[in-house]
Amino acid sequence: MSDFALVRQPVFGGTGSLIGYDIRFSSVDGPGSFAQSFLSGTFDLVRNRLPAFVSTTREQFIADAYLVAEPGSVIVMLPASLAPDAEMNEAIARFTAAGGKLGLDEVGAAPAPAEAFLPHVSWVRIDSRSGGAATINAICDRVTHSKGNPKLVASHVEELDQYEATLERGFDGFQGTFFSRPEPLPAADMPQSTVAAMRLMGMARDQKISDHQLEDVIATDPVLTFQLLRLVNSAALGGRGVASIGQALRLIGRSAFLRWLAVAVAAARKSTNGVDQELVRQAVERGRLCEQLVGSGRDAGTLFLVGLFSLLDAVFRMPLDEILERVVLSAEATEALIDRTGPYADAINFAESYELGLFENASEIAKEMGVDPSKVGEYYTNAITWTAEALGAVLESQDAAAAR
Structure with a gap:
C-alpha cells in the first residue's frame, strides 16, 4: 500500500495531439509524494514517456525534490502566489542548471508575485475561466513579453467558446473536461x-x-x-x-x-x-x-x-x-x-x-x-x-x- 494517490489528465496541442500529462498528487506524506511515486516507478508509468506537468510547493522545490527525475521529463509548475526570495532563486538556479524546465501555474487576471520568475520559465498555465477574450489576451500579453517567451497552456477548458478563444490566441496546450465530452453527432455510425x-x-x-x-x-x-x-x-x-x-x-x-x-x-x-x-x-x-x-x-x-x-x-x-x-x-x-x-x-x-x-x-x-x-x-x-x-x-x- 502506498501513501500517495495520483491521477493524470491529458494536455493536448493545438492540432489535437497529446503533448503531455498534468499529474496531480494526493498524499498523506505531503512533500514526499513525488519522490515516492518516482522511486516506485509509478511516475514514469503514468507519464507514459511524455512530459509531465507537476504542481509544486515552495517546500518541495527548495528541497530539490525534482532533481531525481530525468531532465525534461517533468515541467515543474510554480504556484502563482509564490514570492521570490534567496532560497527560491538558488533552487531555481540549481534546477535549471541541471536541465530542468519550469512553469507558472494558474496565472490569472491580476499580476502575481511568481511572475518575477518569468525569465526562467518555459510554460505558463492560464485558467480559461479568468474572463472573456479581452481578459485572456491581457494576461497573455503580460506574461509573453518576458525574456523567457514561455509557451501557454489553457486549463479548465470546459466549453467550446473557451477552446476557440484560447486556440485563436495561439495557446500551445489545452486541458479540461471539454475534451472528454465532445458533442455527440446523431448521424454517426459504427463499423x-x-x-x-x-x-x-x-x-x-x-x-x-x-x-x-x-x-x-x-x-x-x-x-x-x-x-x-x-x-x-x-x-x-x-x-x-x-x-x-x-x-x-x-x-x-x-x-x-x-x-x-x-x-x-x-x-x-x-x-x-x-x-x-x-x-x-x-x-x-x-x-x-x-x-x-x-x-x-x-x-x-x-x-x-x-x-x-x-x-x-x-x-x-x-x-x-x-x-x-x-x-x-x-x-x-x-x-x-x-x-x-x-x-x-x-x-x-x-x-x-x-x-x-x-x-x-x-x-x-x-x-x-x-x-x-x-x-x-x-x-x-x-x-x-x-x-x-x-x-x-x-x-x-x-x-x-x-x-x-
Whole structure:
C-alpha cells in the first residue's frame, strides 16, 4: 500500500495531439509524494514517456525534490502566489542548471508575485475561466513579453467558446473536461464488426445462451473471428494456443471474454487524433478502475461495462441511449448509465471524481461503496498498466486483420 494517490489528465496541442500529462498528487506524506511515486516507478508509468506537468510547493522545490527525475521529463509548475526570495532563486538556479524546465501555474487576471520568475520559465498555465477574450489576451500579453517567451497552456477548458478563444490566441496546450465530452453527432455510425461485437456482449451476459450459439454468431463475421482468436492467443492472456472461440470461452470464462470484447469495441474507434485516442484509453481505464470497486458485492463484470460505457458516447460521437440500443445490458447497468441511479451509479461518480483530482470526494464515495480508500491509488495505476497491455493486444489483432 502506498501513501500517495495520483491521477493524470491529458494536455493536448493545438492540432489535437497529446503533448503531455498534468499529474496531480494526493498524499498523506505531503512533500514526499513525488519522490515516492518516482522511486516506485509509478511516475514514469503514468507519464507514459511524455512530459509531465507537476504542481509544486515552495517546500518541495527548495528541497530539490525534482532533481531525481530525468531532465525534461517533468515541467515543474510554480504556484502563482509564490514570492521570490534567496532560497527560491538558488533552487531555481540549481534546477535549471541541471536541465530542468519550469512553469507558472494558474496565472490569472491580476499580476502575481511568481511572475518575477518569468525569465526562467518555459510554460505558463492560464485558467480559461479568468474572463472573456479581452481578459485572456491581457494576461497573455503580460506574461509573453518576458525574456523567457514561455509557451501557454489553457486549463479548465470546459466549453467550446473557451477552446476557440484560447486556440485563436495561439495557446500551445489545452486541458479540461471539454475534451472528454465532445458533442455527440446523431448521424454517426459504427463499423459492422463493432455492432456485432456489441450484440455478442449482450448475448454473452445471458447464461441461457450457450457457447456454441456464441460461436455461431462470431463465425458469421470473419474479421471479428480473426481479431478475437488473435486476442485470446496474445501474450496478455498467456499465449494459450486457442484455436476456436468455443475453446476460448471454456478456457477463460464468460467474464474475461466479455471484458476483452468490450475493449475491442472501444478500440474500434480508430483515429490519428490524440484526443480520440486518449478517449479510448480513458474509457478502458475507467472500466478497469470501476471493475476493482467490488467491496460491497457488486458484480465485477458489470462494473467494468458500466465504467467503459460511461464514456462511449464521447468515443463514438453518438448519444448513449443509441449505443445502448445495440447491446443488452442489465437493468441496473442501464439505470446507472442513463439515470445515474441504482447500485452501480456510485462507481461512475467515483471514477469521475477521481479523474478530476477530487480525491476527498472520491474517497468518500469509495467508503460508501465498502471500498478501502487507501487502495484506490493502487487501483488507478493498475488500470493504466492493464489498459496499456489490453489495448496493445487488441490493436495488434486489428492491424493483423486489416493486413490480411
